[in-house]
Amino acid sequence: xxxxxxxxxxxxxxxxxxxxxxxxxxxxxxxxxxxxxxxxxxxxxxxxxxxxxxxxxxxxxxxxxxxxxxxx
Amino acid sequence: xxxxxxxxxxxxxxxxxxxxxxxxxxxxxxxxxxxxxxxxxxxxxxxxxxxxxxxxxxxxxxxxxxxxxxxxxxxxxxxxxxxxxxxxxxxxxxxxxxxxxxxxxxxxxxxxxxxxxxxxxxxxxxxxxxxxxxxxxxxxxxxxxxxxxxxxxxxxxxxxxxxxxxxxxxxxxxxxxxxxxxxxxxxxxxxxxxxxxxxxxxxxxxxxxxxxxxxxxxxxxxxxxxxxxxxxxxxxxxxxxxxxxxxxxxxxxxxxxxxxxxxxxxxxxxxxxxxxxxxxxxxxxxxxxxxxxxxxxxxxxxxxxxxxxxxxxxxxxxxxxxxxxxxxxxxxxxxxxxxxxxxxxxxxxxxxxxxxxxxxxxxxxxxxxxxxxxxxxxxxxxxxxxxxxxxxxxxxxxxxxxxxxxxxxxxxxxxxxxxxxxxxxxxxxxxxxxxxxxxxxxxxxxxxxxxxxxxxxxxxxxxxxxxxxxxxxxxxxxxxxxxxxxxxxxxxxxxxxxxxxxxxxxxxxxxxxxxxxxxxxxxxxxxxxxxxxxxxxxxxxxxxxxxxxxxxxxxxxxxxxxxxxxxxxxxxxxxxxxxxxxxxxxxxxxxxxxxxxxxxxxxxxxxxxxxxxxxxxxxxxxxxxxxxx
Numbered sequence: 001x002x003x004x005x006x007x008x009x010x011x012x013x014x015x016x017x018x019x020x021x022x023x024x025x026x027x028x029x030x031x032x033x034x035x036x037x038x039x040x041x042x043x044x045x046x047x048x049x050x051x052x053x054x055x056x057x058x059x060x061x062x063x064x065x066x067x068x069x070x071x072x
Numbered sequence: 073x074x075x076x077x078x079x080x081x082x083x084x085x086x087x088x089x090x091x092x093x094x095x096x097x098x099x100x101x102x103x104x105x106x107x108x109x110x111x112x113x114x115x116x117x118x119x120x121x122x123x124x125x126x127x128x129x130x131x132x133x134x135x136x137x138x139x140x141x142x143x144x145x146x147x148x149x150x151x152x153x154x155x156x157x158x159x160x161x162x163x164x165x166x167x168x169x170x171x172x173x174x175x176x177x178x179x180x181x182x183x184x185x186x187x188x189x190x191x192x193x194x195x196x197x198x199x200x201x202x203x204x205x206x207x208x209x210x211x212x213x214x215x216x217x218x219x220x221x222x223x224x225x226x227x228x229x230x231x232x233x234x235x236x237x238x239x240x241x242x243x244x245x246x247x248x249x250x251x252x253x254x255x256x257x258x259x260x261x262x263x264x265x266x267x268x269x270x271x272x273x274x275x276x277x278x279x280x281x282x283x284x285x286x287x288x289x290x291x292x293x294x295x296x297x298x299x300x301x302x303x304x305x306x307x308x309x310x311x312x313x314x315x316x317x318x319x320x321x322x323x324x325x326x327x328x329x330x331x332x333x334x335x336x337x338x339x340x341x342x343x344x345x346x347x348x349x350x351x352x353x354x355x356x357x358x359x360x361x362x363x364x365x366x367x368x369x370x371x372x373x374x375x376x377x378x379x380x381x382x383x384x385x386x387x388x389x390x391x392x393x394x395x396x397x398x399x400x401x402x403x404x405x406x407x408x409x410x411x412x413x414x415x416x417x418x419x420x421x422x423x424x425x426x427x428x429x430x431x432x433x434x435x436x437x438x439x440x441x442x443x444x445x446x447x448x449x450x451x452x453x454x455x456x457x458x459x460x461x462x463x464x465x466x467x468x469x470x471x472x473x474x475x476x477x478x479x480x481x482x483x484x485x486x487x488x489x490x491x492x493x494x495x496x497x498x499x500x501x502x503x504x505x506x507x508x509x510x511x512x513x514x515x516x517x518x519x520x521x522x523x524x525x526x527x528x529x530x531x532x533x534x535x536x537x538x539x540x541x542x543x544x545x546x547x548x549x550x551x552x553x554x555x556x557x558x559x560x561x562x563x564x565x566x567x568x569x570x571x572x573x574x575x576x577x578x579x580x581x582x583x584x585x586x587x588x589x590x591x592x593x594x595x596x597x598x599x600x601x602x603x604x605x606x607x608x609x610x611x612x613x614x615x616x617x618x619x620x621x622x623x624x625x626x627x628x629x630x631x632x633x634x635x636x637x638x639x640x641x642x643x644x645x646x647x648x649x650x651x652x653x654x655x656x657x658x659x660x661x662x663x664x665x666x667x668x669x670x671x672x673x674x675x676x677x678x679x680x681x682x683x684x685x686x687x688x689x690x691x692x693x694x695x696x697x698x699x700x701x
Contacts, residue, residue, distance in 0.1 A: 044423040
């Protein structure tokens with residue numbers, strides 16, 4: 001397969017996943033900071049909520065690695 | 073582990089309440105629970121009320137406590153991180169002495185604070201005048217000398233263009249015997265001085281009053297001085313005040329450092345006395361008796377009962393009572409782990425305490441956190457720097473329990489990172505190769521095998537969580553929950569088996585069996601979890617795949633380190649190259665410490681704990697000085 005197309009595919013896989021993660025984390029982060037000001041003891045739980053969308057980018061990264069590892 | 077707790081009930085005459093409370097407080101082991109509803113509902117039972125003199129004492133103590141809190145809040149920001157923790161040994165200070173100390177320190181902090189604020193206000197006022205007077209001083213030098221002359225200074229907004237009208241009026245009043253000097257202060261305001269014979273003073277000043285034009289007035293303390301004289305004084309004070317403020321701030325800092333511990337101790341003494349009175353006022357009893365119940369570590373039960381019996385003989389009844397089974401979730405939780413596991417309790421508490429009768433995940437965190445962290449960081453150089461930094465942090469802030477514990481956690485984790493660094497042959501990334509460190513596993517060349525290993529680790533970790541979860545659910549008398557967890561465990565195995573068949577690791581004939589067993593498990597899960605079952609099964613797969621971050625973040629750290637090394641080699645100047653490389657390695661190391669810590673915590677909190685952890689445990693808060701726990 002054309003190496004250029006593979007690179008574009010890998011880039012899209014991780015790039016789009018990263019954008020989606022960023023959008024989700026921005027919203028969770030903003031709401032989380034608001035909650036933290038009122039209840040600082042929620043830090044642990046907010047941290048968990050904040051990092052949940054990171055699974056998206058990790059899965060994107062896995063796909064990218066798999067695309068680039070296909071024998072050429 | 074979660075310490076075993078025992079429930080205690082105490083009944084005695086109201087006349088002994090203060091003494092009993094003092095004894096319980098001194099023992100410092102009883103977590104007093106709110107009075108059970110069935111007792112409150114009894115017609116013979118009422119809430120105890122404190123006598124008038126004790127209520128007055130409470131009001132006075134609340135006032136002093138407020139004063140102490142205000143002072144502590146004022147001086148706390150003067151410490152670099154936060155003030156040192158205060159020891160609990162303070163029996164020698166009486167309540168009246170504690171009140172005296174708090175009032176003395178508070179008054180001295182308050183006076184210094186007021187003095188500083190006053191000077192800062194004065195400084196900002198003088199700064200305002202200085203601007204006007206700087207513009208005015210050349211004009212004053214131009215004013216002709218003469219004993220019969222008077223002058224008035226005014227400031228005007230340029231945009232209002234009132235000056236021509238004003239000048240016309242002054243000319244009419246004086247018959248042209250005046251002189252006007254003007255100068256801009258800034259883009260908006262101008263300052264004017266009008267000089268005229270003294271006989272017109274009253275009429276001109278009245279004119280300004282009628283036209284609502286404010287005369288330039290000096291600050292109250294300089295009002296009687298001539299303008300030039302007051303200008304000099306303002307300049308002198310402007311130079312002297314910052315030094316004086318600095319000196320006062322240093323004095324305040326000295327008071328904070330020298331007397332914080334004393335203040336905090338007295339604050340605690342007052343707080344404890346108030347707490348004793350508050351708890352007493354919350355108790356229930358009959359007309360002549362009081363009663364209370366609470367929890368304490370089982371290991372302290374015998375000593376506590378003996379202590380109360382020795383002190384009050386048969387006048388107070390204290391006995392251990394067994395709690396109803398359904399009240400397990402109301403039992404307070406005391407984590408009690410051996411010394412080397414203790415620092416990891418911070419990570420458990422960071423999320424929530426486990427409920428009583430479930431499992432304290434601290435020992436599991438102590439095993440897996442350093443391993444996952446080390447796997448992700450996996451670098452001899454970064455690990456060694458982190459080890460030294462953690463050791464130093466632990467030593468430097470040894471009085472701060474939280475910092476000390478985090479230091480211990482990172483020390484253990486960095487040692488594991490060094491071990492994995494040796495396996496991966498990484499020393500500041502790819503620099504290891506050039507100095508002769510050979511990898512046993514080359515991370516940059518083995519991304520797919522490492523990805524598979526990461527996912528396998530995830531499968532095993534989650535399976536362990538499900539097994540623990542099933543055992544706890546059985547212990548808590550939740551057989552359905554236990555069965556669901558066993559089914560989920562079987563589902564994880566069947567998915568792994570399907571993948572193994574696809575990659576030829578298991579005979580092909582097993583594929584249909586595994587697919588049908590996977591689907592069968594989801595169908596059986598319907599029985600326990602209804603419509604959520606397929607989503608839960610999907611979540612399990614995502615949970616396992618989430619462990620790919622071990623490989624992902626590890627590889628990212630390696631690639632960033634190699635970029636730093638390449639940048640070092642790029643510039644022609646060796647010094648510039650070394651500086652560039654050091655800078656990028658520093659950035660990578662900071663990211664390399666933060667990211668593995670957060671990702672490892674996330675794997676535990678989200679993926680692992682979800683399978684067995686029951687959050688929401690009530691923290692064990694003994695009523696007392698807290699010396700034992």
